[in-house]
Amino acid sequence: MYTADTLSTAETAHTAVATDLGQPLLGPADLGGFRLPNRVVMAPVTRARAAADGLVPTAMHAAYYGQRASAGLIIAEGTWVSEQAIGFVNVPGIYSEEQVAAWRRVTGVVHALGGRIVLQLWHTGAASHPDHLGGRQPAGPSAINPRTRSFTPGGFTGTVTPRAMTEADIAATVAAFGAASENARRAGFDGVEIGALGSFLITQFLNPRLNHRTDGYGGDRAARRRLLLEIVDAAARPWDGRGAGVRLGPYWSDGELFRADEETLADYDALVSALNDHPVAYLHLRGRDLAAPGDAPDAGETARYRRLFDGPLIANNGYDRASANALIASGTADAVSFATHFIANPDLVTRFALGRELAAGDRDTYYTGGAGGYVDYPVSDWRDGPG
Numbered sequence: 001m002y003t004a005d006t007l008s009t010a011e012t013a014h015t016a017v018a019t020d021l022g023q024p025l026l027g028p029a030d031l032g033g034f035r036l037p038n039r040v041v042m043a044p045v046t047r048a049r050a051a052a053d054g055l056v057p058t059a060m061h062a063a064y065y066g067q068r069a070s071a072g073l074i075i076a077e078g079t080w081v082s083e084q085a086i087g088f089v090n091v092p093g094i095y096s097e098e099q100v101a102a103w104r105r106v107t108g109v110v111h112a113l114g115g116r117i118v119l120q121l122w123h124t125g126a127a128s129h130p131d132h133l134g135g136r137q138p139a140g141p142s143a144i145n146p147r148t149r150s151f152t153p154g155g156f157t158g159t160v161t162p163r164a165m166t167e168a169d170i171a172a173t174v175a176a177f178g179a180a181s182e183n184a185r186r187a188g189f190d191g192v193e194i195g196a197l198g199s200f201l202i203t204q205f206l207n208p209r210l211n212h213r214t215d216g217y218g219g220d221r222a223a224r225r226r227l228l229l230e231i232v233d234a235a236a237r238p239w240d241g242r243g244a245g246v247r248l249g250p251y252w253s254d255g256e257l258f259r260a261d262e263e264t265l266a267d268y269d270a271l272v273s274a275l276n277d278h279p280v281a282y283l284h285l286r287g288r289d290l291a292a293p294g295d296a297p298d299a300g301e302t303a304r305y306r307r308l309f310d311g312p313l314i315a316n317n318g319y320d321r322a323s324a325n326a327l328i329a330s331g332t333a334d335a336v337s338f339a340t341h342f343i344a345n346p347d348l349v350t351r352f353a354l355g356r357e358l359a360a361g362d363r364d365t366y367y368t369g370g371a372g373g374y375v376d377y378p379v380s381d382w383r384d385g386p387g
């Protein structure tokens with residue numbers, strides 16, 4: 001069913017293990033120092049279930065990630081590197097000792113169940129709101145409103161004009177990513193991923209419509225990507241040369257100011273090439289949104305970045321069992337990540353292996369807090385299909 005014509009010898013060896021099941025997605029992989037038993041990655045998903053007081057993960061987080069420990073790799077939800085980074089209600093942090101201790105319980109459960117888990121590091125920058133920051137103005141590359149929305153205790157609220165970060169602010173932010181990465185290591189994570197997508201701080205710096213700086217962090221595309229590269233270097237330091245994962249979304253669009261055009265895509269081509277000179281464990285690519293439900297993702301987009309980046313590649317956005325297997329079989333990506341399918345199917349790997357039906361998630365409970373729609377999705381059994 002899946003073609004393997006273009007696989008390299010190493011990949012063929014991995015795939016040979018999986019051909020018993022007919023699914024290259026279920027073969028093992030060496031992903032930038034992570035040894036994965038399968039290539040089904042859980043994509044980071046914000047679920048807004050941290051305790052409002054102290055933004056600590058709770059016992060429900062341990063249950064939720066434990067239920068999904070059969071993933072080849074779990075990438076835990078976007079998590080604040082500092083108090084300045086906060087920009088969405090009830091999202092956890094990794095900057096306090098209380099948070100480190102609470103995350104240790106989560107990683108301990110996942111490891112006891114045989115899983116691997118890395119933490120996505122987040123900073124909203126100008127996409128935050130004074131309501132998250134004790135009334136203070138958010139800071140971004142320049143004093144330009146990103147004209148997006150922040151989920152505050154009062155609901156989704158329009159962003160404001162931020163103050164421009166000083167070079168001292170930038171140095172403190174890079175240091176905060178480094179400290180958060182060290183905290184993640186102490187909390188028992190297997191690594192970190194830099195969240196460099198969406199409308200948040202790092203993409204604000206990459207974006208010439210929002211970054212009008214005239215110092216070394218703006219002016220041309222090399223200067224605009226400097227913040228990300230400094231963050232990668234700082235976040236990789238605790239991991240003994242393995243590097244940090246980097247998540248990019250070149251096709252992201254949001255309002256008037258974030259849009260993928262030829263110039264943006266050329267910036268991303270140069271950025272992805274530049275990542276080869278930095279300690280990057282893997283590149284996690286969020287592809288273009290599907291034009292219509294049921295469409296297959298465009299493998300050509302992933303191939304563009306496969307040519308530019310020398311390390312392992314995780315593809316994402318709109319994949320199902322068939323399209324993910326075809327992508328791995330073609331050698332275009334090393335793994336595929338799933339977000340919405342993992343929300344509703346804690347045993348996604350089992351369902352793929354046995355060809356069982358997938359459950360649909362309830363969007364109304366994505367960010368509502370509480371156990372409903374979070375830890376109560378059932379695993380499948382023999383009545384749900386073959387196997």
Ligand SMILES: Cc1cc2nc3c(=O)[nH]c(=O)nc-3n(C[C@H](O)[C@H](O)[C@H](O)COP(=O)(O)O)c2cc1C
Nearest residue numbers: 043044045046077078286317318319338339340366
């Ligand atoms: C409820 C929800 C929360 C998300 N939170 C994050 C996040 O914290 N960090 C991130 O990089 N992407 C986040 N995403 C994007 C997903 O990781 C993923 O890119 C997107 O859902 C497409 O993948 P899929 O087709 O497998 O669902 C989120 C998506 C959803 C639906």
